[in-house]
Amino acid sequence: MIHSGGRRDLLPKNAHKGVIYILLTAASAALLFPMVYMVCNSFMESREVMKAYNEIEEKKKEIEKLEAQYNRTVEEKKMAISVKRQEIRYFRENSEDILPDDEYSLQFSQLRLDLKRLENDLEDYISSFELPDITHYEKKFNQSLQMVIEAQENLKKVTETFAIQSEVRLRLNEAQKRYDDALKQVENSIRTLEQKRADAKSEQLVYTQTVYEKKTEIQLAMLELDQMKKYLPQDGMLTAPMDAMIKTVSIEKGQASSPQQILFELIDKDSRLSIQWALNPEKAELLGEGDDVSFRVKGEKVELIKGKVGKKEFSSEKGMYLFASDVPAGSGSIREGMTVEISASQSSGEYELIIPNSSISTQGGIDYVFVLKERYGALGKEYYVEAVKISVIEQDDFHSAVTGALSSQDKVVSMSTKALEDGAQVKLR
């Protein structure tokens, strides 16, 4: 009798059951994998999308922060540069004054430090400056170009394969569309590349200009430094810092000097002294702006220094006119703080008849003078005066220029012991 052991008995005795299980499990896993993946994906997709969206939002915020920080930093640097420029300009304007040695050295060191900082700043700027990377766009461009070539090849292949059949047209259109898209992409890439190149060029220009500015600033600072180096005490010799005149010498040969002691006082050759004076309104009328005046140190008999009236102003407080005139510093012996004599001359017209003011009598608003006349009377030759009407053309403190029925031969009475009247007999003394 044959004993039936079931299906299991049909197996070869040497069959390895483990291998069978492994094979079947692997096959089952492979078959189930797409479905398991699909099921997992259905739960995970939305979460991944949200995660990606959140990441994008975070990146956006990060970019915004970086942009703000970048703008702030750039603004600060610009302001720092502006302040530094103003400081250098201010120092340049005030460096003309003579400073004591210590202060001078301090400022010199400060200037050198500033120069070093500028150099360092420039170096930092150069080292940190990076041109925009356009290799990415070039790579993209090349990829697009490759796509065009592939699309062209594909188009050619499709054209050859599908002759002129109706459905081929669709395929051709499809290929053509792909080609056109690729071409459009290439054009976009070219445009982007050009734009990036232009941007890079513009940034290069800005960079060059900035470097040029920085270099110029350094050159200026170096020039100033060199200029200051020139006036540094060298071997005990002090040299003049500018074209000037020695105003005072406070030390003599053989005397000992001490720090902070003033040895010489220099006056800029181009500087001027201002001479000021005041005149009452009457006299002030004779002197106007631009009129010639002469100055001389009071008590000295040296040559007159000529100048012009530079300013004329009425001071209501003093009730006088204030005049001012500038003369070159060092002119003659005039020094600051001295009192000077001022003389002014005014040229007027030529007059034929000038008589003393005392000769003129005024009666009823009419000016007249008495002219001496001769006549023969009972006692022989006698003198009398005749009143002649005149008009005063010009008058000063002592004399008057007149016109009237007078001649240069006429003798005009300038003084009398008694009041005169027309026809009165007089005696000469």
Place this chain on the structure above:
Amino acid sequence: MGLKNFESLLRSESFLLAAKNTLIFNAIGVPLIMLLSLGFALLLNTGIKGLSFYRSCFILPLVVPVASVILVWQILFHEHGALSQLLQHFGLPAVDWINSKWSLAVLVLLYIWKNCGYNVVLFLAGLNSIPREYYESARIDGAGLWTCFTQITLPFITPTGFFVLVLSIINSLKVFRESYQLAGNYPDMHIYMLQNFMNNNFANLNYQRLSAAAFLIFVVIGLMVLVLFRFESRIGRDLE
């Protein structure tokens, strides 16, 4: 017109390409699925534990709509998909599997994944129908595993195999659905099948060419089935 439509059809390079691709796909896919199905059926028929679980695993791809699984295929075989990333991990270049010469392999894989389970079930049914006594007698007579397979299993399973073969061919001709969903109207030239050709002609309102192609395909498949029936009946006679 007469035979002009057929003449034009046979001169059409697109039709010839589609026919060639379909033949290649059949030549690769059908034997492969037959071998794999039979192999898995034999393994499942060894009386292992958990047979129903494994059988369910094999059946599941058949009941899942392809459209929903195509996404997984695209993720796996995209140029930047999982497989390409795996290659890149080992320093190899990324491959656009769906739009290159590899597309045929992807389609074959999809075809096997989808239809293998069904064939396994059919083969299992065929295997179960073989009387156990035959094996027992052969084992008593000293027959080995290979002898049992060639002398008992193979002859008895031939009708089932024939049925599976016909079904596999039919299924392989219906692979257009997967191809269309995977690569669209105009897939890579390696997976441009007859169904793509017919579908595109239908979309272009070229019914004459479509009818001619359909008729031609019908004739070819009819002839093929006829040959297979003849072959099967000859084997059946031999078994008797």
